[in-house]
Amino acid sequence: MPSLQQIKMLYKSQSVRSMGMYTFSNFFSKAVSFLLLFVFTNPAYISPSENGMLSLFSNSMLFLMPFLAMGIVHSVSAEYFKLDDREFRSLFSTSLIMPLVVMAGSIIFLFLVRGKLYESYGFPTSFVWLIPVVTFLIFINEQLLSMARNNLQPQLYLKANMGKTILELGLSFILVVYFAWRWEGRVAGILAAYGILGLYALYYFKQKGYLFGKIQKKYIRSELIYAIPIMALQASIFTMNSSDKFFLSHATNDNNATVGVYSIACIFASIINVLSMALLQHIFPSIYRVLSGEHINYKFIRRQFVVYISVLTIGLISLIAVMPVIYDYFINEKYHEALEYSYLLCIGVYLWALSYFFYSFLLYYKEKRKLLFLSLICIAISLACNYYFINRWQAMGAAASSVSIYALVLVIALAFTRKYWKPLWTKS
Template identity: 30%
Template sequence: MIKMLNIKFIKSLSIFTLANVINAAIPFLLLPVLTYYLSPADFGIISMFQVLLTILLPFAGYNSESSVIRYYYEKDKYNYSSFISNALYLILIGALVLVPVFFFFHEEIIRLLFGAEAPKVSEKWLWVMLIIAVSQNIFQVQQNLLQVQYRAVEYGIYRILKTALELGLSVILIVYVNNTWVSRMEGQFIPALLFMVISLFLLYKNKLLNMKFDWKCMRANLAYGFPLLPHVLSGV
């Protein structure tokens, strides 16, 4: 029995690793297109948007997607569908906390991030990035669930498909529609929304959404995820 479990673990680990390697390699295929069609200024704007997204991700949910793994092994203490639902609620709460920040300080944030290129960036793109952050966190909840359940093939398929769609759409938009940074960001926004919807559907299909607000689950999510904020932000 132990030998069979070890084989299953090694097989799953290999698939997870391969999926992440492929997923990380795909963006390099986009580089020739970006360097040919986009200006250095466009590259700079795209880079700063990615920095902003890296900052937004932990705040839009307080790392509650990570607690899905941590508390999976304590399902006897929690109604796990309530736990997942409250992790999603926390993602929405985190995003709502950021709304007044963007509303009142959008001009300052844009100037700080983009400097001389700030006139090219409108306020709406801050809201787009916030939606992307929420979408990616919800997608990551589903991915973490697949990971902890050793459903490695499904994990790899969804992860690679999302990245491939994002980059494929970006190439099409940059080459045939608008060869500026806007096309790259639109190519990131649409797949993020699509896979958020897919993730929510899969959670619902697997009866992991009961949408009940539970303070016990909410506190557990916060107790695990919130202290991780400094660690996550230190990598920015």
């Protein structure tokens, strides 16, 4: 049977097995998180207002990340395939200095504005150091996973991702349920998990010979130059993905309860993003290898895109179909009002996932001006849409704003990358 033989060949394919590991590891993390949603949305353990503050905490780290990471993960990943071992060691070592400086500066800045943050969003004093430190640890984690992908080590990627998830959620569950730490227990679990994985990441970097290279000014300069458009890109991603929570917090006066309800709907929509990232973590390195070759295999890139959009579409339809059932059986009734707009959030994330595929060309070719200009346009669109929609319709407006933003961004991204995606359909 040819079909059975094809299935066997697919199972034995290293490429397919690697993609399966990347996808499974990401979905394992999200699946375990969803299993605990019935706990973390139970007001007996964590109230909607506390979930709102946790959402603002996580989104504050997303805001800081572009200024701390500076696009270093993307840059180092691209240069990995171009530099020899000695030069790459110097680049990698140099790239760790700048995030440390930003982390220290962020702690000082947040300390100075701590009163305003408490007044506006209810941030406790502990967030002054927690937000920068956890953001830095997340950066180290992303660098570890990136290098695991570049070194074709899907098993390491799987173990690191699953280990972090089990530790984070397991400890959070114990502290929240058995010790009644409420939102503090959730934050403690996050800090412990990323801290332990960060220590392992440093060990891995040392074993691979990436550390203790010469700190070179040329790499600091090149990273800073590259960082400007990447920081703008990441800032635009934050504005599109996360600024709605801050607008919503400002537009409501319920101690972040509306933000808490809205954030749970966003978690469901993020499944599409998890699926997208799992696929792209395999697809991007493959595309980069093809683009770095003497002759570009456009047929291969086209095939990767078709697989990508097909899987995403199936995922979107499936998610929208099962969400009402999950809400009815697993989510506290205080959060059910989000079902009115959750499908809009899912469609919005789907459109963004399509856009980000085309962003990969700008990232690889380091189209700095295009990235910068595109990012600034996206920031302006996001702020304008969020201000208009959220001030008028609050949570429903935030969801409508999300899908509007991502639809416009997809159109603009296609226009900016036309010279890269057009050959996919005209050349072999």
